[in-house]
Amino acid sequence: MSHDQSMEDALERAALAIRSAEAILIGAGAGMGVDSGLPDFRGGGGFWKAYPPYAKLGLDFVSLANPRWFASDPELAWGFYGHRLMLYRETDPHEGFTILHRWMSRLAHGGFVYTSNVDGHFQKAGFSPEQVYEVHGSIGAMQCLSECGVEIFSADPFSLNVDHQTMRAIPPLPKCPNCGAMARPNILMFGDWGWDSSRSDTQQRSLKAWLVSKVGGPLVIVECGAGTAIPSVRLTCQDIAQRYDGTLIRINPREPEVPEGQISLPMRASDALRALDERIGSWMPD
Ligand SMILES: [Zn+2]
Numbered sequence: 001m002s003h004d005q006s007m008e009d010a011l012e013r014a015a016l017a018i019r020s021a022e023a024i025l026i027g028a029g030a031g032m033g034v035d036s037g038l039p040d041f042r043g044g045g046g047f048w049k050a051y052p053p054y055a056k057l058g059l060d061f062v063s064l065a066n067p068r069w070f071a072s073d074p075e076l077a078w079g080f081y082g083h084r085l086m087l088y089r090e091t092d093p094h095e096g097f098t099i100l101h102r103w104m105s106r107l108a109h110g111g112f113v114y115t116s117n118v119d120g121h122f123q124k125a126g127f128s129p130e131q132v133y134e135v136h137g138s139i140g141a142m143q144c145l146s147e148c149g150v151e152i153f154s155a156d157p158f159s160l161n162v163d164h165q166t167m168r169a170i171p172p173l174p175k176c177p178n179c180g181a182m183a184r185p186n187i188l189m190f191g192d193w194g195w196d197s198s199r200s201d202t203q204q205r206s207l208k209a210w211l212v213s214k215v216g217g218p219l220v221i222v223e224c225g226a227g228t229a230i231p232s233v234r235l236t237c238q239d240i241a242q243r244y245d246g247t248l249i250r251i252n253p254r255e256p257e258v259p260e261g262q263i264s265l266p267m268r269a270s271d272a273l274r275a276l277d278e279r280i281g282s283w284m285p286d
Contacts, residue, residue: 002241007265007266007278010263010264010265010281011265011275011276012271012279013263013275014249014263014265014276015123015279015280016281017025017218017220017247017249017263018103018220018222018249018276019280020218021107021217021218021219021247022107022108022109022216022217022219023107023108023109023111023217023218023219023220024100024103024104024110024111024112024210024219024221024222025098025111025112025113025114025216025219025220025221025222025240025246026050026104026108026111026112026113026114026115026122026222026223026224027113027115027160027221027222027223027224027226027233027234027236027237027267028113028114028116028117028122028131028223028224028225028226028233029115029116029117029223029224029225029230029233029234030113030116030117030225030226030227030253031224031225031226031227031253031268031269032096032115032121032224032225032226032269033119033121033225033227034268035094035096035119035225035268035269035270036091036092036093036094037091038087038088038119040063040093041061041065042229042230043118047061048059048210049059049166052249053165053166053167054167054264059148060184062190064076064080064149065080065187065190066189066190066192067184067189067191067192067194067195070075070145070158070182070184070192071145072141074167074169074173074182075168075170075171075173076167076168076169077152077169077184078160078162078169078173078174079162079163079166079167079168079169079254080167081139081160081184081185081187082108082160082161082162082173083117083160083162083164083167084118084139085139085155085158085160085185086159086160086162088118088119088120088121088139091119091121092124093102093121093122093124093125094226095172095273095274096269096270096272096273096274097121097125097126097127098123098125098126098278098286099120099273099274099277100222101125101126102277102278103280104127104131106159108217109214109216109217110131110210110214111131111172112131112132112133112206112207112210112211113132113133113135113234114132114135114207114236114237115132115133115134115135116135116226116230116233116258117134117136117234118134118136118137118138118139118145118185118187119138119139120134120138120139120140121134123140125228130206131203131206131210132137132192132203133200133203133206133207134199134200134203135188135200135204135232135233136187136188136200136232136235137185137186137187137188137195137197137199138185138186138187138199139154139155139156139185139187140154140156141153141155141185141186141199142154142155142158142174142183142184142185142186143178143184143186143195144178144179144181144183145176145181145182145183145184145194146176146179146181147194147196148178148179150178150179150182151180151198152186152196152198152199152282153176153177153183155174155278158174158183160173160174164220166225167197183229185200188200189270192258194228205222205264211240211244218246218247219240219241219244219245219246219247220246220247220249221240221241221246221247221249221253222247222249222251222275223237223248223249223252224251224252224269224272225251225252225268225269226250227252227254227255228255238259241259241262242259247263248262248263249262249263249265250262250263250264250265251265251267251268251269251272251273252264252265252266252278253266253267253268254266
């Protein structure tokens with residue numbers, strides 16, 4: 001079978017699985033954001049090419065994504081996260097988000113999103129916050145570094161000024177609205193014992209409740225751009241597919257391997273979603 005033919009068959013099988021599903025779980029990793037034009041922060045070489053000031057300091061993504069900087073060098077810490085906050089705010093989610101949202105709204109039992117991305121782009125694309133589980137937290141949420149007892153608060157009122165020559169934030173830096181201590185993003189960092197997981201925990205409970213209560217009929221799992229480097233999304237999608245007898249559609253140009261019987265689409269997320277949407281066509285009116 002030619003490569004084109006097997007890809008064509010996989011797309012047909014995937015389109016059929018989506019059309020005959022009653023519920024959809026969307027899994028998303030870094031590759032989903034890359035298609036909107038966001039950098040993949042986990043590629044070491046690419047990261048330094050995109051941010052020369054960090055190459056000069058010898059700081060890669062893993063060393064920067066560490067809560068200790070908020071104590072030892074807050075302007076460096078907020079340079080990194082403030083830049084991302086503003087970048088994610090200014091970037092529009094690609095068409096694939098809209099396509100997924102449309103599919104989800106047509107299914108009898110709707111759907112849920114499981115994402116390791118912290119960019120808030122599912123909500124920005126119109127998904128209800130009640131249908132999203134952000135397993136590593138979100139740049140759109142903040143917590144108090146002094147742990148004064150304040151609940152997680154929104155990042156919306158804050159704007160960061162970052163000097164792009166140095167990647168350092170220019171004060172004022174975000175503060176806790178309750179006690180005035182410095183705020184940090186409610187994102188799970190590396191070696192992070194201070195992350196307030198309460199928001200994510202609530203989202204996780206909602207996902208579990210949805211899986212238990214809504215999934216009687218066929219479940220399709222559409223996993224987009226989730227790699228093996230930080231495998232939480234991949235493993236969760238596989239696990240849920242197995243547990244709930246779902247069909248897994250794995251969209252990944254570099255790591256497309258799937259468990260036997262599941263569907264592999266070695267394509268970029270935005271391309272695959274568009275190709276699937278064309279095949280699904282006018283299935284049910286909006
Ligand atoms: Zn506080």
